[in-house]
Ligand SMILES: O=C(O)CCC(=O)C(=O)O
């Protein structure tokens with residue numbers, strides 16, 4: 119079975135899949151998570167120097183928006199820009215490859231979605247869920263694809279049938295080295311609901327948890 123056929127079932131049934139053998143170095147993934155943790159461990163006044171700007175880029179104290187790759191954070195977190203930018207561009211490349219597999223799985227040309235990427239809007243979000251305090255409420259993501267890198271702590275849950283009563287929430291186990299990829303609302307619309315953008319949330323489990331999500335909101 120070809121890789122693109124292999125993707126069909128998870129895309130239709132759940133909208134989430136693990137991505138392994140993706141070619142991104144484990145060392146780089148580990149560095150990204152370590153820098154994320156190091157950043158969030160900084161005193162609040164250091165992080166507040168990078169408070170989010172009008173484009174919602176920068177540090178957000180309470181679970182709102184994103185950290186900025188444009189504003190250098192080199193002085194507060196050594197190696198930040200080099201590692202994060204490398205990671206950003208590698209995952210960007212991966213995003214194009216997965217988008218072309220998705221096109222193939224829909225029996226479209228592999229470059230079918232490329233014309234939609236002329237003005238990409240991509241957000242990379244290092245996230246910190248604090249012990250016993252903050253999770254993320256139920257939501258689906260609104261763009262195209264998310265690539266999620268998490269530390270060893272689980273917490274992500276998905277709900278395959280959002281209208282079911284009661285809702286059933288399934289834990290998504292973390293797999294070392296794998297990305298958790300999920301399809302977003304725009305892709306659900308582009309496929310007339312064939313592919314799923316699944317409701318998900320993060321529950322806190324009494325430990326700090328760090329993850330880095332990267333959205334293609336093209
Ligand atoms: O941190 C996670 O496991 C999920 C993050 C997420 O849902 C998001 O960034 O949209």
Ligand SMILES: [Fe+2]
Pocket residue numbers: 257258259318
């Ligand atoms: Fe999400």
